[in-house]
Amino acid sequence: MVEKIIKGFTINFMKKQRLYYSLNEFLKEKFGEKVKKIPLDAGLSCPNRDGTKGYGGCIYCDPKGSGTGLFKEGKSLEEQVKLFLEIFKKKKFKKFIAYFQSFCNTYAPLEKLKEIYDIVYLDPSIVGLAIGTRPDCIDENIAKLLKSYQEKGYYLWIELGLQSMHNQTLKLINRGHTFEDFLQGYNLLKKYDIPVVVHIIFGLPGETKEMMLETVKTLAKLKIDGIKFHALYIVKGSKMAELYLKGKYNPLEMEFYANLVAEALTYLPPTTVIHRLCSEARKEDILAPLWVSRKMEVINLIRKIMSKKELYQGKNYTE
Numbered sequence: 001m002v003e004k005i006i007k008g009f010t011i012n013f014m015k016k017q018r019l020y021y022s023l024n025e026f027l028k029e030k031f032g033e034k035v036k037k038i039p040l041d042a043g044l045s046c047p048n049r050d051g052t053k054g055y056g057g058c059i060y061c062d063p064k065g066s067g068t069g070l071f072k073e074g075k076s077l078e079e080q081v082k083l084f085l086e087i088f089k090k091k092k093f094k095k096f097i098a099y100f101q102s103f104c105n106t107y108a109p110l111e112k113l114k115e116i117y118d119i120v121y122l123d124p125s126i127v128g129l130a131i132g133t134r135p136d137c138i139d140e141n142i143a144k145l146l147k148s149y150q151e152k153g154y155y156l157w158i159e160l161g162l163q164s165m166h167n168q169t170l171k172l173i174n175r176g177h178t179f180e181d182f183l184q185g186y187n188l189l190k191k192y193d194i195p196v197v198v199h200i201i202f203g204l205p206g207e208t209k210e211m212m213l214e215t216v217k218t219l220a221k222l223k224i225d226g227i228k229f230h231a232l233y234i235v236k237g238s239k240m241a242e243l244y245l246k247g248k249y250n251p252l253e254m255e256f257y258a259n260l261v262a263e264a265l266t267y268l269p270p271t272t273v274i275h276r277l278c279s280e281a282r283k284e285d286i287l288a289p290l291w292v293s294r295k296m297e298v299i300n301l302i303r304k305i306m307s308k309k310e311l312y313q314g315k316n317y318t319e
């Protein structure tokens with residue numbers, strides 16, 4: 001029997017191997033039961049869209065934002081929370097995390113941010129707060145405000161969009177920040193001991209497999225708390241759509257993406273929580289690749305590849 005101990009995790013090749021450390025598993029360990037995220041749309045904007053950093057946003061940006069779009073439909077945050085709590089409680093969930101997903105959720109005056117995040121007090125079943133934003137939208141005062149929720153006992157994490165560590169790629173996709181900007185925001189959050197989940201995208205224009213894996217290996221060195229993997233997809237009406245329609249961009253194949261994620265996971269520390277293995281989009285909203293609308297198929301393929309090749313998270317990780 002081959003056994004290997006990695007940071008307290010027993011890896012037993014003769015028994016069922018844990019392929020990666022999923023968010024569900026992490027939350028179950030932390031709260032003793034399943035915890036559901038409530039997707040919230042606070043109606044905030046983004047400095048890369050309103051002219052502060054740039055206009056039009058990243059070339060792949062969905063002008064509708066990546067969330068529910070409920071704010072534009074006139075639903076207040078309180079109404080959104082109540083709506084989802086009703087739905088999820090019927091599905092027997094008892095604990096929830098308020099998840100601010102659309103656009104940049106630290107991009108507003110401090111008082112406004114406090115008012116928004118205070119939604120956690122609406123219902124005692126809300127046990128945590130998750131906030132998606134850009135790395136250049138964090139400053140000392142925001143970090144202190146975020147910390148205050150952690151100090152009140154809420155489980156808190158911040159999701160920072162990096163997408164790639166390569167500045168030439170960040171420039172090409174009109175990201176409006178550099179890798180150094182990311183490090184600044186990241187380090188500020190870590191100074192306050194706030195968990196950070198990093199978003200990366202595979203398949204960005206001009207990136208080779210080696211470049212994509214270099215991003216993962218660099219994040220592994222930082223021992224990031226969590227990661228979300230995305231495959232680049234072409235949203236109708238985005239700048240990427242123009243490139244794609246002119247034949248200047250070829251989306252990744254599903255097999256390639258799945259193999260890449262399977263390999264990427266081996267470079268990450270076993271303690272990094274995997275929040276997402278693949279992005280998901282509705283077929284009717286995108287031009288390509290259409291396989292991103294079949295998320296479970298992609299996840300199953302990643303798992304199958306990992307089992308077949310005997311890969312697991314942390315296998316190639318070195319401190």
Ligand code: SF4
Pocket residue numbers: 046047048049056057058060061062103104134161175
């Ligand atoms: S940072 Fe996010 S919201 Fe802002 S333009 Fe880029 S993808 Fe869109």
